[in-house]
Amino acid sequence: MTETMTATPLARRYRRFVFRRVIVLALLAAGLVLSFLADAATGPSALPVAAVLHGLLDPGSLDRSTSVILWSIRLPAAAMAVVVGACLALAGAEMQTVLHNPLASPFTLGLSNAATFGASLAIVLELSVLGLGPSVMVPASAFACAMAATLVIQGLARTQGAGPDTVVLFGIAMVFVMNALLWLVQYVASADALQQIVFWTMGSLARATWEKVGIVALVLAVCLPLSLRDVWALTALRGGEEHARSFGIPVRRLRLLVLLRVSLLAGAAVAFVGTVGFIGLVGPHIARLALGEDHRFFLPGAALAGALVLSLASIAAKSLVPGLLLPVGIVTALVGVPLFMALILSQRRGT
Amino acid sequence: MTGGLTLGGLTAGYGRRRVLEGIDAGPIPPGSLVALIGCNGAGKSTLLKALAGLVAAAGAAALDSYDLLAMTPARRVRLTGYLPQTLPQGSVLVAYEAVTSALRAARPDLPAAEAERRVQAVFDRLGLEPLALRRLTELSGGQRQRIGLAQAMVRRPRLLLLDEPTSALDLRWQLNVLESVRSLADRDGCIALLAMHDINLALRFCDRTLVLGGGRLLADGPPAALDGALLRRAFGIDGRVETCSRGYRIALADRALDEGAWPDTEGNAS
Structure with a gap:
């Protein structure tokens, strides 16, 4: 460590600054672990955190029914909350950066509307291909529609030079088109199908299985390293598009690439859980308030914050109304907004 | 002569609209500070952007033994540092x-420790250390402009392209910034092209002035060659250049000419 011997005051100051951010990241991660355990412990039949820990470390120690509750119901749902929250918030963070827009989220481009339309279509038509039932076809159709919507926007944006305003405008157009199609489907749907559509739209973690968790986790595992490879370009973009271009960053290509990643992340998340859109907006903002916009910290921070908020929402969904499991999409905003407001207010006092 | 910058028949524009027409500028030796002077719309910014690779350009632009126009953006940013006219936008990024x-987006090959040394060196050189850990949103326009200059200088380019680098600065920092650019050119032998509206700063610090008008080069020479007649052609004013008691040459604008008396109005470039 000869580095530290010759370190200038500026180098020392910056090192302390980075250290604080690492601490914040560690705190977020620790909070997420606690929330995950609490989520697994919460539910209709009481399961103390100690038992959850026991069951995780030594699965053989639990009796059979507890083991089934823990491993087949609680843990997949708790894990799903974590990976979906991380996916949506990471997608939102990248989206806000490349579109220079703090209001952007994965759903700005009509992704959730497209996914909802896809899911509704599968529900109403009772789609089944190759003998695969609705548990596969509904998410598959939702994902396919979300991807199709993105590809259309990509194609259109490419012809127009892929500026941020163009992308947002096409996205808003897509929201309206997809909503119209969704209403059309709902209009012709039977009462039973309509109820299923509404329930799907509210978002639920109860449908989680290990396979679904695995798929979403895989998408996250593919996209996160690609995002981290672009951290410096994305950070530079926060100083202004013209400046970033002058550093040799191919901004338009980067924007299209990020949009593709975002739609994969959000498409996978929405397909299995339904619409929990608020996470993609609030996760990045929490990370920005706590960690700033150096994307080395901002992107992982956003993913952790999103995972934490959805995990807390999952606990709230099970405990707000005793004996009733609320759809997590309803609870997300109710839990996320107070957290968000507290952060904003504490920052105000700090400066 | 192999070193330096040579422009031959450089044309540039946006889409089908040509803004620069055949700019020729003989070899500009290493270590030169070159002022780009001209009225609004004369093509100063476009010339800088063309050399930075941000607008389509044709013709020749040779820097040392490199053909700038033929280079990929990734290679070109190793040689050039461009400061846009717009200030870095307010974000919660800290200046550091x-x-x-x-630096790191343009030079992914640099080891982190070396990158850190270079960043610290540029903060030291521009006197920006007190601002290093402040957020861009908290900085004034002039402070952000100096951060922009640090962003352009941190890659240690051979060619600095500065679009009105002192437009947001107070008197003290105008001198400070131009002195740093001057000393960088003297020490490292890099060339700096500066689009400037303040002709007196240009006369004081630069070795050479390129006067642009309507997308063409009106004059290329030492600052001493700038006189009333050239001011008239370039800006459409009655003006004069006089020597002050300290020996600096000072340009004075007396009166704007009537529209009809000055054919070279802005917009002729298109």
């Missing part, structure tokens, strides 16, 4: 991160 990203 903004400058670091300008």
Whole structure:
């Protein structure tokens, strides 16, 4: 460590600054672990955190029914909350950066509307291909529609030079088109199908299985390293598009690439859980308030914050109304907004 | 002569609209500070952007033994540092991160420790250390402009392209910034092209002035060659250049000419 011997005051100051951010990241991660355990412990039949820990470390120690509750119901749902929250918030963070827009989220481009339309279509038509039932076809159709919507926007944006305003405008157009199609489907749907559509739209973690968790986790595992490879370009973009271009960053290509990643992340998340859109907006903002916009910290921070908020929402969904499991999409905003407001207010006092 | 910058028949524009027409500028030796002077719309910014690779350009632009126009953006940013006219936008990035990203995004090959040394060196050189850990949103326009300059200088380019680098600065920092650019050119032998509206600063610090008008080069020479007649052609004013008691040459604008008396109005470039 000869580095530290010759370190200038500026180098020392910056090192302390980075250290604080690492601490914040560690705190977020620790909070997420606690929330995950609490989520697994919460539910209709009481399961103390100690038992959850026991069951995780030594699965053989639990009796059979507890083991089934823990491993087949609680843990997949708790894990799903974590990976979906991380996916949506990471997608939102990248989206806000490349579109220079703090209001952007994965759903700005009509992704959730497209996914909802896809899911509704599968529900109403009772789609089944190759003998695969609705548990596969509904998410598959939702994902396919979300991807199709993105590809259309990509194609259109490419012809127009892929500026941020163009992308947002096409996205808003897509929201309206997809909503119209969704209403059309709902209009012709039977009462039973309509109820299923509404329930799907509210978002639920109860449908989680290990396979679904695995798929979403895989998408996250593919996209996160690609995002981290672009951290410096994305950070530079926060100083202004013209400046970033002058550093040799191919901004338009980067924007299209990020949009593709975002739609994969959000498409996978929405397909299995339904619409929990608020996470993609609030996760990045929490990370920005706590960690700033150096994307080395901002992107992982956003993913952790999103995972934490959805995990807390999952606990709230099970405990707000005793004996009733609320759809997590309803609870997300109710839990996320107070957290968000507290952060904003504490920052105000700090400066 | 192999070193330096040579422009031959450089044309540039946006889409089908040509803004620069056949700019020729003989070899500009290493270590030169060159002022680009001209009225609004004369093509100063476009010339800088063309050399930075941000607008389509044709013709020849040779820097040392490199053909600038034929280079990929990734290679060109190793040689050029461009400061746009717009200030870095207000974000919650701290100044240190903004400058670091300008280096690391352009030079992914640099080891982190070396990148850190270079970033610290540029903060030291521009006197920006007190601002290093402040957020861009908290900085004034002039402070952000200096951060922008640090972003352009941190790659240690051979060619600095500065679009009105002192437009947001107070008197003290105008001198400070131009002195740093001057000393960088003297020490490292890099060339700096500066689009400037303040002709007196240009006369004081630069070795050479390129006067642009309507997308063409009106004059290329030492600052001493700038006189009333050239001011008239370039800006459409009655003006004069006089020597002050300290020996600096000072340009004075007396009166704007009537529209009809000055054919070279802005917009002729298109």
